[in-house]
Amino acid sequence: MAGPNIDDIDMQILGELQQDGRMTNVELARKVGLTAPPCLRRVRALEEAGAIKSYHAVVDPAMLGYTITVFAMVSLKSQAEADLKAFQDHVASLPEVRECHMLNGEIDFILKVVARDLQSFQQFLTSKLTPAPNVVSVKTSLTIRTSKNQPGVPLPV
Amino acid sequence: MAGPNIDDIDMQILGELQQDGRMTNVELARKVGLTAPPCLRRVRALEEAGAIKSYHAVVDPAMLGYTITVFAMVSLKSQAEADLKAFQDHVASLPEVRECHMLNGEIDFILKVVARDLQSFQQFLTSKLTPAPNVVSVKTSLTIRTSKNQPGVPLPV
DNA sequence: TATGAAATACTTCGCCC
């Protein structure tokens, strides 16, 4: 599934931008051994193709007033595709849910939920998540501390 | 814990950069109602203070040849602070581990692990993670698909 | 600490190889 038209230079570009999303195009070009124009063309093509999905600053959640990060393990009554899809669509509309991963095994989904405080989290849990259609059980674990949080994939570096 | 010197404009800056990490400084300045120079000074100050930790492009893992994302639930023998710290330091050195969160309850840590394929994941599991000091149990769940994956915190939008 | 202008650097286009 590594796109057919992705070559070594594209891979380097993806790796560099994953590591530093604000790198200037000229610096990126220098690192991958191109001049600026073709480098920029490749970046645009990678964005078009969906290889680069977005760019984000990683912000300390506490600085924005969010103190609670919770992992929620959700099991559904039915694992029919339409029901799985319905659940995914539901949580996609909930801003507190930052990630939703469908898993194998007993747990159907793991969600990463971010909330301002315990009270707002509990309100989210009881009014938004647990009463969702098809939900059988929701087990939550509070994050005490996060010691590593790197987006993306391991780099060959 | 929202830093003492963070005002409303800083909050807006954090929100905008979280949403679009490649926004130009002039556009950011326009959105928050400043001119470019003071806006840039604020961004630099936020970076210095650690409110903005880093910038990243979100890359499709499959495009870089990584097809496996696994959540690993790890329990330790001892929860003494020194032992917790030792485990954290160990996984911090493993590039396959992208996230490490310490949880409350029976599970001590949840890790997000990214690997190229099942074989390299199993090698990682048996040679790097399970034999780590103090580890009692490691339960892993393969990600079938990820339907939502947004970094950061919910935005007031 | 914000502003406005000026110097520097980056982005991006057209064209050629």
Next chain:
DNA sequence: GGGCGAAGTATTTCATA
């Protein structure tokens, strides 16, 4: 596809209030 040069912007510093 990549490279060169030029035009249009953006970034960044400095003087000023």
